[in-house]
Amino acid sequence: MNIGFIGLGRMGFSLARSLLKNQQRLTVFDLNADAAQKLEAEGAIVAKDVASLCQGCDLVFTMLPGPKQVKQVALGEGGVIQNLRPGAIYIDMSTIDVDTVDLLNEAFSSKGFVFGDAPVGRLAMHADRGESLFMLGIDEKQLSTIEPVLYKMGTTIHHCGKAGSGTRTKIINNMMVLCYCQINSEALVLAKSLGLDVSKTLDVLVNTTASNGQLKEKWPKKVLAGDLTPGFDLALGYKDISLASSAGAATQVALPVCDTAKNVFRMALAAGKAGQDTSCLTDFWAEANGIEKIRL
């Protein structure tokens, strides 16, 4: 099967690289030529644009920042839908909103293509190691084709239901993850202000039911180690918490913690934290409370 991969950023690059290691033929494209060239050095074919990539592939993945870029690449002029081979499969892995994924499903299905969504769980560092988790939404009949390909990029696949259910699951997953970013930050700032040795506090927290994956796996390697390079960029975090907030508004479900977290992300962006890892919220709250940055 000829596979194409569009979007080679923090996540897409690692996923495509894992796929390439386990796949004879992979064609890639990104607006950032450097990312594509790095994969070319490892054996990928670099397409000159989205159209030429799609014309040569039976299965195309996109891993783009958000709904705007996905709509443009999938449905816009020169995009995926205009150039896919008859009967080809298109899977979006980006984190996008419910309306956009439903729009894609309708547009691609009505033209006889197979459409699925497979947003990615776990951290960027897991993607680097080929250990991602996929929340797959696709017609059950396609599982035998798609799952072996996803297993080349990750270790865990959850079939969440029909197309669109992966995205819905991912929005809920990230709502929790991003609320934890705020809760972890508040907790650590309080620990510091109470005069505790934060490394000892952390040892306790990661071994009780207070723990969460962010605190356990990410915090010690990122903000608490002084590494603010984005595994998950604060701006993307704001996008995702906004997706959850909008989904709540659309279905008339009250999400008070989610909406507060959304405002916190907005405040941190306004304070100049764009481009930093989401764990930078701990620095943001340390600064807002006039206490020293917390480091292990």
Ligand code: NAD
């Ligand atoms: P990123 O910003 O690092 O990468 C996005 C890439 O898309 C960039 O290389 C950019 O050049 C490319 N791009 C943008 N517009 C394009 C276009 N029109 N044509 C071709 N390429 C284009 O983002 P990321 O961290 O890789 O995240 C990608 C998606 O995965 C987002 O939806 C994000 O929410 C989601 N996600 C991220 C993480 C994480 O931890 N970083 C984890 C799971 C899911």
